Amino acid sequence: MPNIPSGARGAVITGWGSALGENTVTNEDLARVLDTSNEWIIERTGILERHVGGSTASLSIESGRKALQMAGVDPTEIDALVLATTTPDRSVPATSATVQNALGLKCGAFDVNAACSGFVYAMINAHGLIAMGARKVLVIGTDTLARITDWTDRNTAVLFADGSGAVVLEASDTGSQLLGWDIDADGSAEKYLYAELGGNIKMEGKEVFRRAVRIMVDSAQKSLAAAGITAEQLTLVVPHQANIRIIQAACERLGVPMDKAALVLQHVGNTSSASIPLALVDSLDRGRVKQGDYLLLVGFGAGMTAASAVLQWGGSAS
Numbered sequence: 001m002p003n004i005p006s007g008a009r010g011a012v013i014t015g016w017g018s019a020l021g022e023n024t025v026t027n028e029d030l031a032r033v034l035d036t037s038n039e040w041i042i043e044r045t046g047i048l049e050r051h052v053g054g055s056t057a058s059l060s061i062e063s064g065r066k067a068l069q070m071a072g073v074d075p076t077e078i079d080a081l082v083l084a085t086t087t088p089d090r091s092v093p094a095t096s097a098t099v100q101n102a103l104g105l106k107c108g109a110f111d112v113n114a115a116c117s118g119f120v121y122a123m124i125n126a127h128g129l130i131a132m133g134a135r136k137v138l139v140i141g142t143d144t145l146a147r148i149t150d151w152t153d154r155n156t157a158v159l160f161a162d163g164s165g166a167v168v169l170e171a172s173d174t175g176s177q178l179l180g181w182d183i184d185a186d187g188s189a190e191k192y193l194y195a196e197l198g199g200n201i202k203m204e205g206k207e208v209f210r211r212a213v214r215i216m217v218d219s220a221q222k223s224l225a226a227a228g229i230t231a232e233q234l235t236l237v238v239p240h241q242a243n244i245r246i247i248q249a250a251c252e253r254l255g256v257p258m259d260k261a262a263l264v265l266q267h268v269g270n271t272s273s274a275s276i277p278l279a280l281v282d283s284l285d286r287g288r289v290k291q292g293d294y295l296l297l298v299g300f301g302a303g304m305t306a307a308s309a310v311l312q313w314g315g316s317a318s
C-alpha cells in the first residue's frame with residue numbers, strides 16, 4: 001500500500017457513539033431452537049449473547065447522533081457521511097441518504113460495502129476526503145445481519161447480530177492520527193462467504209477461519225510497516241469481532257498479547273461493519289486509550305477483504 005505523503009492534512013477522532021439491536025439473544029435461547037449448546041458456542045466462538053433488532057438506518061442514526069453530540073459538532077458542519085454497511089435497508093437509495101436526512105446533515109453521503117472490513121475502508125476513505133479539503137466527516141459502521149441470517153442454520157445463526165458504531169473525524173493542522181493503512185480484497189474467495197440478493201448468508205466456516213488469520217496478519221504487518229512502528233509498540237489492537245479463536249491466533253502471530261486486544265464479541269457477536277467501531281468505542285469509553293498511544297484497527301470479511309489502519313491517538317507531532 002502507498003505511504004501517506006508528507007504534508008497531507010491529517011485528522012483526529014473527536015467524538016464517538018454506538019447502538020445495538022434492542023433484543024438480546026443468549027446462547028441458551030438459540031440452544032432451545034437449534035441443535036447447539038451454550039458450551040459449544042462459547043468454546044468455538046467466545047460469544048455469550050448478541051443483540052438483534054432495528055434497521056441499518058435506525059441504528060446508524062442512533063450511533064451517529066451520539067458521536068456528533070460528543071464531538072460538539074452541529075450536523076450542518078459535517079462535510080461528508082461515509083456509512084460502511086453490508087446490509088443496506090434498500091437497494092436504492094443508499095442507506096447513508098436516509099441517515100443524512102434524519103441527522104440533519106447538509107453534505108454528500110455514500111455507503112461502502114467491504115463486508116466486515118467496511119469500517120476500516122470507510123475510515124481510510126474519510127481520511128482521504130480530509131486530505132482533499134473536507135474538515136469534518138462522520139464515519140459510521142452498521143450492520144443488521146439478523147435480517148439475512150438463516151435462523152435454522154446452526155453454522156451461521158450462532159455468530160451474527162446487529163449493531164452500529166460511529167466516529168466524528170475532524171481535520172487537524174497540527175498532526176495526523178492515521179500513520180499507516182492497507183486495504184485488500186481477493187474476489188476469487190467470494191464463494192466461501194456470500195449472500196445472494198434477497199438471500200441468507202452462506203459460509204464455509206473452516207475455510208473462512210483459515211484465511212481470516214492469514215489476511216488479517218498480512219494486512220496488519222503492511223500497516224505497521226507503513227507507520228514505521230513495531231507490533232510491540234501497540235497499546236491496543238481493535239480486531240474484527242468474528243471469533244475469539246481468530247483474534248487469539250492473529251494476535252499470537254503478530255506477537256501482541258491478548259490483553260492488548262479490544263474485545264466485545266462476548267456480548268455483541270459478529271456485527272460485521274459495526275464490529276470494529278463497537279470494540280473501539282468500548283475501549284474509548286473505558287479509558288483504555290491515552291494521548292500518543294498506538295492503535296491498530298484490523299478486519300477481514302467477505303470479498304474476501306482485509307483492511308487495517310495504524311492510528312496514533314490525538315495525532316502525531318510529525
Ligand code: UT7
Pocket residue numbers: 035036037040041044045116154155158193203204205206208209212242243270272300301302
Ligand atoms: O465476519 C466473518 C464471518 N465469518 C467468520 O469469521 C467465521 C469463521 N469461522 C468460524 O468462526 C468457525 O469455523 C465456526 C465457529 C463457524 C465453526 O467452528 P469450527 O471449530 O470451525 O467448527 P467446524 O465447522 O469444524 O465443526 C465442528 C463440529 C461439526 O460436527 P462434526 O462434523 O465434528 O460432527 C459441526 O457440524 O461442530 C458442529 N457444529 C456445531 N455444533 C454445535 C457446527 N456448528 C455447530 C453449532 N453447535 N452451532
